[in-house]
Amino acid sequence: MQIKSLEELIKIKEKSYKSVYLRQHHNNDSDEIETRNATEDEISKNIIVCGGTGCLATDSAKLIKNLELILKARGYDHKVKVIRTGCFGFCEQGPIVKIDPDNIFYVKVHPQDAKEIIDEHIIKGKKIERLLYIEPVEGKKIEQHDDMPFYKKQMRIALRNCGLINPEDIYEYIAFKGYEALGRSLTTMSPEEVIEVITKSGLRGRGGGGFPTGLKWQYTRASEGTTKYIICNGDEGDPGAFMDRSILEGDPHTILESMAIAGYAIGAQRGFVYIRAEYPLAIERLNIAIKQAREVGLLGKNLFGTDFHFDIELKYGAGAFVCGEETALIHSMEGKRGEPHYKPPYPAQKGYRGKATCVNNVETFANITSIILNGHEWFSSIGTEKSKGTKVFALAGKINNVGLVEVPMGTTLREIIYEIGGGIQNHAKFKAVQTGGPSGGVITEKNLDTPIDYESLSAIGSMMGSGGMIVMDEHNCMVNISKFYLEFITDESCGRCTPCRVGTKRMYELLNKISSGEGTLEDLDALKQLCHMIKGSSLCGLGQTAPNPVLSTMHYFWDEYLSHVKDKYCPTGECKNLSKYSINPDKCVGCTACARVCPVDCISGEPKKTFIIDESICIKCGACFDACKFNAVIKP
Amino acid sequence: MPKANFQVEIPNTENLPKEKFNELKQYIDGLKSTEGALIQILHQAQEIFGYLPKEVQLFVARALGMPGSEVCGVVSFYSYFTTEPVGKHVISVCMGTACFVRGADKIVDRIAKKIGIGPEETTKDGFFTLKNIRCIGACGLAPVVMVDDKVYGRVKEEDIDDILDSYRKEEA
Numbered sequence: 001m002q003i004k005s006l007e008e009l010i011k012i013k014e015k016s017y018k019s020v021y022l023r024q025h026h027n028n029d030s031d032e033i034e035t036r037n038a039t040e041d042e043i044s045k046n047i048i049v050c051g052g053t054g055c056l057a058t059d060s061a062k063l064i065k066n067l068e069l070i071l072k073a074r075g076y077d078h079k080v081k082v083i084r085t086g087c088f089g090f091c092e093q094g095p096i097v098k099i100d101p102d103n104i105f106y107v108k109v110h111p112q113d114a115k116e117i118i119d120e121h122i123i124k125g126k127k128i129e130r131l132l133y134i135e136p137v138e139g140k141k142i143e144q145h146d147d148m149p150f151y152k153k154q155m156r157i158a159l160r161n162c163g164l165i166n167p168e169d170i171y172e173y174i175a176f177k178g179y180e181a182l183g184r185s186l187t188t189m190s191p192e193e194v195i196e197v198i199t200k201s202g203l204r205g206r207g208g209g210g211f212p213t214g215l216k217w218q219y220t221r222a223s224e225g226t227t228k229y230i231i232c233n234g235d236e237g238d239p240g241a242f243m244d245r246s247i248l249e250g251d252p253h254t255i256l257e258s259m260a261i262a263g264y265a266i267g268a269q270r271g272f273v274y275i276r277a278e279y280p281l282a283i284e285r286l287n288i289a290i291k292q293a294r295e296v297g298l299l300g301k302n303l304f305g306t307d308f309h310f311d312i313e314l315k316y317g318a319g320a321f322v323c324g325e326e327t328a329l330i331h332s333m334e335g336k337r338g339e340p341h342y343k344p345p346y347p348a349q350k351g352y353r354g355k356a357t358c359v360n361n362v363e364t365f366a367n368i369t370s371i372i373l374n375g376h377e378w379f380s381s382i383g384t385e386k387s388k389g390t391k392v393f394a395l396a397g398k399i400n401n402v403g404l405v406e407v408p409m410g411t412t413l414r415e416i417i418y419e420i421g422g423g424i425q426n427h428a429k430f431k432a433v434q435t436g437g438p439s440g441g442v443i444t445e446k447n448l449d450t451p452i453d454y455e456s457l458s459a460i461g462s463m464m465g466s467g468g469m470i471v472m473d474e475h476n477c478m479v480n481i482s483k484f485y486l487e488f489i490t491d492e493s494c495g496r497c498t499p500c501r502v503g504t505k506r507m508y509e510l511l512n513k514i515s516s517g518e519g520t521l522e523d524l525d526a527l528k529q530l531c532h533m534i535k536g537s538s539l540c541g542l543g544q545t546a547p548n549p550v551l552s553t554m555h556y557f558w559d560e561y562l563s564h565v566k567d568k569y570c571p572t573g574e575c576k577n578l579s580k581y582s583i584n585p586d587k588c589v590g591c592t593a594c595a596r597v598c599p600v601d602c603i604s605g606e607p608k609k610t611f612i613i614d615e616s617i618c619i620k621c622g623a624c625f626d627a628c629k630f631n632a633v634i635k636p
Numbered sequence: 637m638p639k640a641n642f643q644v645e646i647p648n649t650e651n652l653p654k655e656k657f658n659e660l661k662q663y664i665d666g667l668k669s670t671e672g673a674l675i676q677i678l679h680q681a682q683e684i685f686g687y688l689p690k691e692v693q694l695f696v697a698r699a700l701g702m703p704g705s706e707v708c709g710v711v712s713f714y715s716y717f718t719t720e721p722v723g724k725h726v727i728s729v730c731m732g733t734a735c736f737v738r739g740a741d742k743i744v745d746r747i748a749k750k751i752g753i754g755p756e757e758t759t760k761d762g763f764f765t766l767k768n769i770r771c772i773g774a775c776g777l778a779p780v781v782m783v784d785d786k787v788y789g790r791v792k793e794e795d796i797d798d799i800l801d802s803y804r805k806e807e808a
């Protein structure tokens with residue numbers, strides 16, 4: 001059936017609500033959907049299983065199948081429904097299973113656990129203790145997700161539906177007020193009013209630049225021409241960031257709905273989602289969502305009975321980081337090499353096929369519907385003075401709770417790393433956290449109490465970027481990490497302008513020289529100079545920001561660079577040429593473990609006596625270090 | 637650009653059979669417009685042939701009425717497109733930041749040593765291709781290795797033998 005008015009949508013919402021009333025959702029000020037218990041003849045339990053990429057990799061698909069088979073075998077398939085949702089965010093603990101309305105949260109669930117979940121929990125009503133999450137600090141078991149430190153400090157706006165609804169069912173989205181914001185915009189607001197709400201909310205672009213979204217819409221609306229386009233930037237190039245992907249996989253309809261709202265606001269009738277070919281699941285879910293939205297008339301002609309038409313197509317990327325840059329992205333969509341061009345003209349003036357085009361990031365779009373429904377006052381009450389709302393971060397690296405977290409702007413890094421993230425893995429010492437990916441920089445202990453927003457991160461030499469947050473511990477070498485980013489950049493530089501194409505290569509060579517022990521003090525100077533030159537003279541953001549990781553590691557870890565160059569010594573042992581392995585005679589018990597694993601047989605000694613390493617043969621593989629149970633191998 | 641209307645000669649060799657070219661031609665003919673569709677067509681071509689050798693690139697160029705150099709320029713720009721045939725199983729090691737910080741470089745070394753080839757190479761018997769890829773979005777499971785579509789998370793160096801041997805065994 002086709003939905004032709006707001007009233008019809010509300011009716012369908014009320015009907016659809018029957019399938020989701022059991023679900024306990026994330027605490028979020030804006031939600032006012034009541035949950036209740038089932039009556040006799042209704043489904044009485046939902047088993048919610050994460051179907052995000054992380055959990056699928058740990059076999060959640062098989063788990064779902066097992067659950068369904070066993071439910072059927074026990075004759076419970078009419079009372080209990082298994083629902084596959086998008087990412088819960090707590091990837092470290094996956095696969096995740098939540099049972100509603102009991103609000104019990106199970107972690108690291110295996111496909112073999114399906115039987116116990118049904119026989120014990122569903123049928124007998126007994127919690128399964130061994131699948132509960134154990135909080136690492138005090139070792140307490142926690143049953144409900146809102147009690148977990150990981151979720152407690154989070155506030156979910158962009159991720160509100162991830163882990164709550166089945167992304168392949170438009171009615172579940174509608175049940176949680178889906179498409180209501182579009183309906184209200186089209187039937188009760190003028191395009192200018194929509195833009196005004198977004199402008200007043202203070203929402204800024206989440207793709208990295210932080211440009212005010214309302215202003216961008218206004219500029220695109222004001223551009224000449226009657227054909228305009230909306231593009232959703234789903235290229236997500238920062239290696240180590242996966243929030244856009246999770247949103248597209250977990251809540252594709254919110255992106256479609258918000259793009260339609262943006263289309264109405266700027267006067268566009270067509271939208272495109274530019275998405276990486278490396279994200280097959282997100283592509284599949286988007287395709288399903290588009291098809292469903294067309295079927296019920298929420299995409300296509302005369303939406304909500306008005307004279308506004310809007311439709312959306314997918315365009316695939318093909319693996320090029322620079323295509324995340326908006327002008328490059330547009331070239332790529334036109335079937336060309338994805339090289340950026342000089343701005344102006346901005347896409348808002350002259351974009352896809354020469355027409356005014358508004359490019360926004362996935363997460364930016366994911367905020368739109370809530371702002372329209374709850375008002376700009378609500379949104380702008382969250383966050384800091386200049387950065388409103390929340391930001392999603394992909395917390396990864398040497399941290400206990402790897403996953404996706406959404407926090408109000410102004411939360412400190414310390415809260416994110418230690419409270420939500422649960423601290424550093426294996427009790428190691430925190431060294432630095434990299435934000436902003438290859439365009440950003442490192443932040444050290446000293447600045448961990450900085451409240452996060454666009455300005456404060458720039459002030460300490462990093463940037464917000466798309467939200468990747470890579471935590472590094474004492475075993476990570478800062479020269480090595482700079483080298484890693486530069487290698488990435490040399491691979492990804494499109495080659496259009498010389499400072500970036502040649503300059504970053506020279507930088508990489510210098511870093512390589514330093515990490516292999518051949519660097520000189522002059523090299524450090526040259527490296528710095530190159531950084532400033534490339535920053536100042538590159539054409540696009542990729543080149544302009546490429547030196548940031550080097551500059552910031554040099555700023556905060558200058559001693560480490562010096563030690564590589566002057567003492568020919570890598571304090572972490574990550575740079576192989578500069579590490580020395582030796583055996584501490586006080587600790588060595590002569591267990592022979594190291595000698596047995598050494599691939600080049602350069603460790604000698606007699607059992608129960610002290611062993612020694614012949615440094616001239618050692619290839620610095622580190623195997624002995626890992627093998628020794630008595631911490632007798634000294635690295636470096 | 638006018639709709640393609642060129643006489644295209646269809647090559648036919650053992651590796652590049654005529655049927656596959658016909659399939660590609662049908663796809664191109666079925667498009668509403670070929671304007672700006674080059675990347676989309678190349679995706680489809682790689683799906684059909686598994687890779688994009690010179691013959692296929694030229695075929696696409698002729699069909700769209702554009703210079704071969706332009707097609708080649710696009711193919712070489714994007715890392716997703718490959719001009720070499722890949723092995724039966726593709727081992728992709730994630731070299732994204734999260735995986736790198738958790739030791740992905742050591743995993744690559746270990747795999748390379750085991751199967752005797754470097755990244756972007758294929759074993760002589762055409763069984764394995766080794767690739768370094770960027771973040772696949774499973775950073776929570778870092779370090780991540782993918783064999784074809786199957787994702788292996790939290791991989792340790794010691795696990796490599798078991799993982800790769802299982803594919804050899806399956807074959808035998």
Ligand SMILES: Cc1cc2nc3c(=O)[nH]c(=O)nc-3n(C[C@H](O)[C@H](O)[C@H](O)COP(=O)(O)O)c2cc1C
Pocket residue numbers: 204205206207208209210211213233234235236237238321322323324325326327359360361362364365466540541542
């Ligand atoms: C090298 C480079 C890579 C970028 N990658 C992305 C990306 O992956 N995703 C994204 O949304 N924006 C990316 N951007 C920013 C876009 O150019 C653009 O500013 C953004 O999509 C605008 O949307 P927003 O205003 O909603 O943030 C990148 C910019 C540069 C310079």
Ligand code: SF4
Pocket residue numbers: 322339340492493494495496497498500501538539540541542543544
């Ligand atoms: S700065 Fe680098 S990526 Fe950007 S246009 Fe120049 S060469 Fe290309």
Ligand code: SF4
Pocket residue numbers: 581594597598599600601602603613617618619620621622623624625
């Ligand atoms: S680091 Fe490797 S090569 Fe060197 S002594 Fe230890 S095991 Fe042997």
Ligand code: FES
Pocket residue numbers: 239240241730731732733734735736770771772773774775776778780
């Ligand atoms: S960095 Fe490896 S999956 Fe993201």
